[in-house]
Amino acid sequence: MKIKEKAAFLLLRVMAIFPVKWNRVVFMSYDGAQYSCNPKYISEEMARSQAHLEGIWVLIKPRTEAAYKSVKPMSLAYFYYLATAKIIVTNQRLPSFYHKRKQQRYIQTWHSSLRLKKIEKDAFDFLPQSYRQKALRDSSMCDLLLSGCRTSTDIMNQAFWYDGRISEAGTPRNDVLVNEWRRKITGKQVKNKLGLSEDEQLAVIAPTFRQHGQPSLPNAEHLKRVLHQSFGGKWQTLIRLHPHIRASETAGYRRTDEIEDMQELLAAASIVITDYSSLMFDFMLTAKPLLLYTPDLDTYSQAERGFYFTFQELPFPIIRDESQLVEVLSNWSQSAYEKKRQAFLEKHVFFETGNASETIAGEIASFCKREEMSTVETI
Template structure:
């Protein structure tokens, strides 16, 4: 009888995990002879061989081959495949295990495919299964690439060209059950050394006439165990380039439509290996980077372009072989800021040599220390300073959870000097920073921490974000390529998968963030902590802020705060500020706040002697000061309107390009149909609305009811009480999405 399924099990140095793996290879529904297990003892130095023989004595499905020389994981798989007689083959790693009921579920799918073939329809060539990550502390995490595998076409059966996103998922072989005759007909083999399976999995997916995804976790993949290549420093990580050559040799023999996708995927993997702390030893890093550059030159498809702007900059630097510039970009983020400024001469920003390899080695040493249960790391706006929701949470945590020590990450000594007195800090990339990032229990940020600083099991990541979304965000930008500007959605998902909590300011945000940032975090429907100050502001505080800003007594103050427009590049004031100042007259002061992506100020603000005074406050460090100082807000599509509405003061929308903005960026609701106040499309209309004072307070009341329901001045307290322990000990959170 020909088995339906052969399970090939390469075994080497996994004595501790092997019994659990073997025990998991059971099925309640399997008929006699339907499953065979071929275990290959790859000259294992421990007791694995004896364990296999003992299990084989009691399980007639299991055959053991003891190799007389070590062939490595790829060679052991080839040896097992040569002895496999099943119509389907599943390569299972012996330090992992199948989940309960998984083998029964897979066998049911394979029987259905066999029936399909018997009726004359083409069977699947590859059945992909879902999986979970398992950590040494017993914690589990769902497949972080699951979103790349969902969709009716892949569930029913399709080609890779029909669902190219599947190439962004994990390319390991262990979650793929392959039809044996199809695999043997590809003319491919597992490579030697590290990353041995991608020379099989890429071709198998690319050439398949029919792929299917079983949307059920079947496989438990062990993460972070000692000796795993994903956590082992070694020059052998360069073995990946030999596997890439095999993949592209296959594509040369069998051309297909996804060559550019494969190219991008291999470049990204190579850069990820290079970036991951400690994987590539310091002495090997220059050669590894040169091989990335050579790989790009050799296999880049004609006419291929990397993403525009900051998101494509790492790839362009790698293509040029600019390793020092690349290291500076990844470690200090200097180049992304330069690129956001529209600077052409970025070379001066990268002249400083950064010894990234040594830094990662230090970081990895610190990661061996126990988690510091009483340490929280705070950051805001890419380490720019003390601001936003993280600052409000930090202040409240000092009162309510004093056992938790907070430390701020800032980039420069000048930013450190600007911190409030007594706030502890570490400079980005300093030894103190590396230790804090490696050992802290808690992480609080309104953007994402660097992807090179991996999340440790047991740590708690609190993502606060920094605005109510009018415009499309996160994964929703897939439909808006100009606004996405080459966004790496895979990298974004990796960041989201670190989150344990996400702070929401209102039900609208909960609804849209849950979709835009899919994950297993818990949404905290608390309101924004940074708005507590606005909700509790007194007349005395507002007057003090106005005095500090130099606003004369009796002046009516208007804050103008336009948002960033991806389609228009840098700061472009559509509102004629000198004309607005002339219309408002000398009894007004106009504060101008450009978006933080823009530098260089607000331009020429000369308005004349009989006009309102115009003050550029773009560099003022605390935006809440400006809210408190302003009697009215003029904005276009900035999320500042949602925060300012907490103060219940007039808001005017200046929206001359709403249709363009909505088409380019994508929006979650029609702002002009539900505005917080008057809507203007010319400078004159904006001036008239401001001079009218508060023409329609009911508009603002409805807006506040929808977007400010939780702004009672206690949002930070709610967050702190939820996230931080009341005592000295803490446990990992229940990571699930909670929406309104």
């Protein structure tokens, strides 16, 4: 154990002199880097429907829009709340120094409803030994995993080193996409933040990070013209950048740095173009067009850790170059896409009804039933 981790472990141990508080829930998303994803939507529903529960967010930078107050990672308050929370909700593995106390519960939401690229045990040979050990230990502490579809449940059962309960209530972050009225409201808010008019249609480009090289992007102005010719209306081409993608590679696209939560951007989008990102399985729930722009499919497939699906199994058009992109958009058939989309949803038994946040907030309330805590427990 590294010196920093050892110090964190000892500090957490000291904080165990305080009892676990029966109604305290700690939320984390991407280790405190974002106010987003499943923990965000669960916390907002909990604040709305479970007022007797106390929520704490772990955030590197405080967010005024957060449902609850926040503490910074590795601060004294962070260790105190981590040690005394009844429930911990996160979308990534917990820090290696964390050890769950007997009265605590740990909900692992993960950060996708379904995924294209293989993960965890299914990508065993691509994982560092240190991560394997961390994942194995983390899974042993977990009390609940969340699944967006039956295929995702199967993947979790085989790949997560976990044999506990899996909630098949859907993915909380997708509630905003499934509920049409919420999607429209969120879409208007996003356009307002970006300084765009409500009648402008948004094409969101969301490339995946590559270990080697940068993604190829279609020409933004050309794409805008093709979209206008194919679908009518006024279009804006936006890009969602991975932190490791160079900004110089995105000439002509409108950056969306002010929109932290990807689900909000998806709610505002009229069409999405990605490559290998699992967001494809989120956005497909809106029934709006989604295309996979994959000029480097052959090389990317060889360098990656394997896929759960062949690209022929996916309901999305596979685009290999700009001329094909123009052809597909110019001849877009919504009915043909809808037929493939519905077949995919049925085959993989999606659970997305728009009520996942409410269900998990209820689970948290059940976990947080008041208990006698007269004895001081140690880690």
